Amino acid sequence: MAVRPLPDRLAALAALDDPVRRAVFDLVSRAEAPVSRDAAAEALGVTRRIAAMHLDRLAEEGLLEFEFRRPPGRGGPGAGRPAKLYRRAGDEVAVSVPERHxxxxxxxxxxxxxxxxxxxxxxxxxxxxxxxxxxxxxxxxxxxxxxxxxxxxxxxxxxxxxxxxxxxxxxxxxxxxxxxxxxxxxxxxxxxxxxxxxxxxxxxxxxxxxxxxxxxx
Known part of the structure; x- marks a missing residue:
């Protein structure tokens, strides 16, 4: 029965107003597997820092989820830090005026x-x-x-x-x-x-x- 507060839902939708951030969201949404920061940067032609910034903002707003995972075949000492992988969140964000639920x-x-x-x-x-x-x-x-x-x-x-x-x-x-x-x-x-x-x-x-x-x- 709990309803996500309207200001939170508005903030989530407002996050998609930035064209690069929307492109990042669309990329992750279409992907068949979770997307890394490096893969997002390469696919969209932006720096890794820019890709990471937009991915994390979308995750903060509840539009994306993330996990940490090492690439297949890499494990144990010396394998390096796990990559942060993003996927579209399962919950939807809806806003209507007046409010409807x-x-x-x-x-x-x-x-x-x-x-x-x-x-x-x-x-x-x-x-x-x-x-x-x-x-x-x-x-x-x-x-x-x-x-x-x-x-x-x-x-x-x-x-x-x-x-x-x-x-x-x-x-x-x-x-x-x-x-x-x-x-x-x-x-x-x-x-x-x-x-x-x-x-x-x-x-x-x-x-x-x-x-x-x-x-x-």
Whole structure:
């Protein structure tokens, strides 16, 4: 349920704005095996220092992963230092304005369907429970409810004393197509998030806002 903070995702995408760095990323992405600094420098016609700088920046932003390995057939004393090899990171980086997190609800739906197939329990029952438990697990990761909601793209705002309005729906497009399904999953998710807090989650759809509001418990 954890969502990578928006500033981190923006920084990662901004790192690709440099044409040389983008070329380095494309080179590593197309390669069938991890790429060394020397190989990147030779392929792109830049110095090893420039290649290393861009490779490390991409790794810092989470776009590349790296490992240290000696070339095949070289080992033992005198083999030299292992080479730093880079490959494309397995996780994707996505940014949308306003924030959308279709991966979150997609994961909930996939988990529920998989468990239903394995157990024979009704998908709807599993889905409600899965969303609620995911919300509880998400809340356990932080003590700051407002920051957690903001980080997930809900854009929380106190519009009345003790009431939190969620001004953005992270699942907007799916909520428009499958309103009842998505809004009820969202409600169960947020019920889990606010459990033990001074709030309760209720369905209260309003134009331009999330379908759930958080009222005083």
């Amino acid at each position: 279709y991966d979150v609800i997609g994961s909930l739906l996939a988990d529920a369907v998989s468990e239903s197939i394995a157990s024979g329990e009704a998908v709807q029952d599993v889905l409600h429970r899965t969303a609620y438990e995911s919300g509880r697990a998400w809340a356990a990761e932080t003590d700051d409810l407002d920051a957690a909601l903001a980080g997930a793209g809900y854009e929380p705002s106190v519009t009345e004393p003790g009431t939190i309005t969620l001004r953005n729906c992270p699942f907007h497009r799916l909520a428009r197509q499958y309103t009842s399904l998505v809004c009820n999953v969202n409600l169960d998710l947020l019920r889990g998030v606010v459990e033990g807090s001074p709030f309760r989650a209720v369905l209260d759809p309003r134009p331009g806002q999330c379908c759930v509001r958080l009222l005083p418990a």
